Amino acid sequence: SQTIHQWPATLVQPVGSPLSLECTVEGTSNPNLYWYRQAAGRGLQLLFYSVGIGQISSEVPQNLSASRPQDRQFILSSKKLLLSDSGFYLCAWSGQRNQPQHFGDGTRLSIL
């Protein structure tokens, strides 16, 4: 069966520091991969999605970037974090279009 792993579970970073969040999927090939951010008590904001290695689409212009160096690996990065980057970051995968998205356990990021 397919599983999705996300780490770390929690992260506290100072303003201006870099960020790297990693997500990996097991048990499937060529998944669609997604990064979402969720502010406290709010909905899901799609940040990036990828349909294949090296293919990244950005939904919201900001100081974050994403990369997909391998088929089942999706990385969310920033060179300099802002206070507004705080939130709950969720990675998700899906198969073909019109298949459900399955979420990882998320990373709770706090910026000080």
Place this chain on the structure above:
Amino acid sequence: GENVEQHPSTLSVQEGDSAVIKCTYSDSASNYFPWYKQELGKRPQLIIDIRSNVGEKKDQRIAVTLNKTAKHFSLHITETQPEDSAVYFCATQGNMLTFGGGTRLMVKP
């Protein structure tokens, strides 16, 4: 792009009562409609979904109805229990999966 409106934003019911959450969407090309449940601090989990060639789908106490003509779909939870308390998100799949703003359901024992 797609616009998904979800109502109500909060819903409080007594244990045993029914709960209904409604979503409307704008993109007539949307043809897949999942519902997610998110408990506090946890990841969203798919609880039920429906495709555009079906008008209703039921799974034990949970049902979803879809009216493609009117572009709305609803989640129905019967015989609610305290463990149903969570935030529920509807979503529609057009070019991308677009989520509603969420409904915080509170089931009072």
